[in-house]
Amino acid sequence: MKVGFLSLGCKVNYYETEKMKLQFEQAGYKVVAFEEAADVYIINTCTVTNVADRKSRKMLHRARRNNPGAIVAAAGCYADSVKKKSESNKSFGWKETDAELANYVDLFVSNADKDNLVEKVEAVRKERERAKAVLPDSKSEKEKCEGTEQALKKKHTRAYVKVQDGCNQYCTYCIIPYVRGPLKSRAVEEVVQEVTGLAKKGVREVVMTGIHLSSYGVDFTDKKSFTDLEGKPLLGLLTAVAEVEGITRIRLGSLEPRIITEEFVKTLCKISKVCPHFHLSLQSGCDETLRRMNRHYTTEEYLECVRILRKYFKSPAITTDIIAGFPQETQKEFERTCEFVKEVSFSQIHVFKYSRRQGTLADAMEGQVAEQVKTERSSALLSIEKELEEKYQQTLYGKVEAVLFEELVQIQEEEYLVGYNERYVRIAVKAAGISDAEKCCNTIGTVRITGRLTGEILSGEMEV
Numbered sequence: 235m236k237v238g239f240l241s242l243g244c245k246v247n248y249y250e251t252e253k254m255k256l257q258f259e260q261a262g263y264k265v266v267a268f269e270e271a272a273d274v275y276i277i278n279t280c281t282v283t284n285v286a287d288r289k290s291r292k293m294l295h296r297a298r299r300n301n302p303g304a305i306v307a308a309a310g311c312y313a314d315s316v317k318k319k320s321e322s323n324k325s326f327g328w329k330e331t332d333a334e335l336a337n338y339v340d341l342f343v344s345n346a347d348k349d350n351l352v353e354k355v356e357a358v359r360k361e362r363e364r365a366k367a368v369l370p371d372s373k374s375e376k377e378k379c380e381g382t383e384q385a386l387k388k389k390h391t392r393a394y395v396k397v398q399d400g401c402n403q404y405c406t407y408c409i410i411p412y413v414r415g416p417l418k419s420r421a422v423e424e425v426v427q428e429v430t431g432l433a434k435k436g437v438r439e440v441v442m443t444g445i446h447l448s449s450y451g452v453d454f455t456d457k458k459s460f461t462d463l464e465g466k467p468l469l470g471l472l473t474a475v476a477e478v479e480g481i482t483r484i485r486l487g488s489l490e491p492r493i494i495t496e497e498f499v500k501t502l503c504k505i506s507k508v509c510p511h512f513h514l515s516l517q518s519g520c521d522e523t524l525r526r527m528n529r530h531y532t533t534e535e536y537l538e539c540v541r542i543l544r545k546y547f548k549s550p551a552i553t554t555d556i557i558a559g560f561p562q563e564t565q566k567e568f569e570r571t572c573e574f575v576k577e578v579s580f581s582q583i584h585v586f587k588y589s590r591r592q593g594t595l596a597d598a599m600e601g602q603v604a605e606q607v608k609t610e611r612s613s614a615l616l617s618i619e620k621e622l623e624e625k626y627q628q629t630l631y632g633k634v635e636a637v638l639f640e641e642l643v644q645i646q647e648e649e650y651l652v653g654y655n656e657r658y659v660r661i662a663v664k665a666a667g668i669s670d671a672e673k674c675c676n677t678i679g680t681v682r683i684t685g686r687l688t689g690e691i692l693s694g695e696m697e698v
C-alpha cells in the first residue's frame with residue numbers, strides 16, 4: 235500500500251505530517267511522493283486565510299486526480315473547520331465550496347484525531363473492500379518490515395518538534411483557537427525523549443514549534459522546577475533539549491513579543507545552541523490596529539523587545555508576520571506600519587492580506603478594506619521586505635559563517651552544497667573542489683560569504 239502526503243501551512247502541520255508518515259510506515263505502508271500514484275493521500279490542510287482554504291481544496295482535488303480510486307483524507311485545520319461546520323448541520327459558515335468537498339474527499343480528520351489516522355484510513359479501506367467483496371490485503375510481514383526500515387534509514391538535518399498545541403489568545407482575526415482548541419503543552423521529558431531519538435537518527439538541528447510557543451508550559455500545574463528560570467517553562471525546556479547529545483542547533487518557532495524581557499533573554503543567550511534567529515510576531519506597526527486585533531502589546535513595547543534581543547545576541551535575524559488591510563485600517567495607519575517595519579529593520583517579513591474568517595470578531599467588524607486596497611498594501615510591504623532582506627544579507631558579506639549543509643543542489647548548471655547559517659540565511663558553496671561533497675551534508679562547515687548567488691541564496695567559499 236502506498237501513501238502520499240502533502241503538508242500545507244505552519245510548521246506544526248509539517249511536524250504532524252512527519253509523525254503521520256511514521257505511523258503509516260510502521261503500519262506497513264510505503265510513503266511515496268505526493269505526485270505519484272498512491273492508494274491513500276493525506277493532505278494536512280490549513281485554514282489560516284482564504285488562500286489557504288483554496289489551496290487545501292485544490293490539493294485535495296489534485297489527490298483525487300492523481301488516482302481516482304485512492305482514499306483521500308483531509309486532515310488539519312481546514313478539514314477540522316469543515317467537519318465542525320458539517321456537524322453543526324451546516325448552520326455556521328458552511329459554504330458551497332466546502333460542501334462540494336464531499337464529492338472527492340473520503341475522510342475528514344480533526345486535529346484531535348490525527349493520531350488515529352491509520353485506523354481511520356484502514357476502516358475506510360476495509361469498508362470499501364467489503365463493498366467490493368474483495369479479499370483483504372495480503373501484505374506479507376516482510377513487506378511491512380521493509381517499510382519500517384526505509385523510514386529508519388532516512389536522514390534529516392533539521393526536524394520540527396511540536397512542544398505545544400492550541401492557543402488561548404483569541405486575536406480577533408484568527409480562527410486557530412476555534413479549530414485547535416485550548417493550550418496544551420507536552421512534558422519536558424517527553425520532548426527530550428523525542429529529540430534524543432531524532433539525534434540518534436542524525437538530526438543536528440531542531441526547531442521548537444507550537445501554535446503559541448510563548449505560552450509553553452503555562453498550563454503546567456507544577457511550575458516549581460522553573461522558578462530559577464524566570465518562571466518560564468520554555469527556558470527549562472530549551473535548557474533540557476540543549477543537553478541532548480548530537481543536537482548542535484536549536485531554533486525557535488514564532489514567539490510573541492511579550493515573552494521577551496531582559497531577564498528572559500539574559501538566560502536564553504546562555505543556552506549556546508539557541509540560534510540568533512527570532513520570529514517575533516508583529517501583525518501591524520500601528521497601535522490602533524493592534525488594539526483592534528486584540529494583540530496585547532504596543533509598537534513601543536515591541537521596539538524594546540527588539541532592542542533587548544540585539545543587546546544579548548550578535549546581529550540576530552529578526553523576522554515577522556504582517557497583515558495588510560485589517561478592518562478599518564486607514565491609509566495613514568498602513569503608512570505607520572510601513573515606517574515601523576523600516577525602523578525595526580526586519581531581516582524577513584511574511585506579508586498576508588487580511589482574510590475574513592467566519593466566526594471571528596474581525597469578520598463582523600465594520601469597515602472591511604476593499605480587496606484591491608489590500609493587494610496594493612501587500613505589494614507595497616513586499617517591496618519594503620525585499621529591500622530589508624537584502625540589506626540584512628549584505629551585512630554578512632565578507633563574514634565567516636557556520637553553515638549546516640543540507641543538500642547538493644544544481645544551480646545555474648553547477649553543483650552546490652547548500653545549507654543554512656544560524657541566522658537562517660541560505661548559503662551555497664561550489665561542490666567542485668570539495669572532496670566528497672555529499673559527505674559534507676549534515677555537517678557544519680566554515681564559510682566566507684562572497685555575495686549573492688540567486689534571489690535568496692548567498693554564495694560563499696569554504697574556509698580551511
Ligand code: SF4
Pocket residue numbers: 401402403404405408409410411445446
Ligand atoms: S496568538 Fe493570535 S494569531 Fe496566534 S494562533 Fe493564537 S489567536 Fe491565532
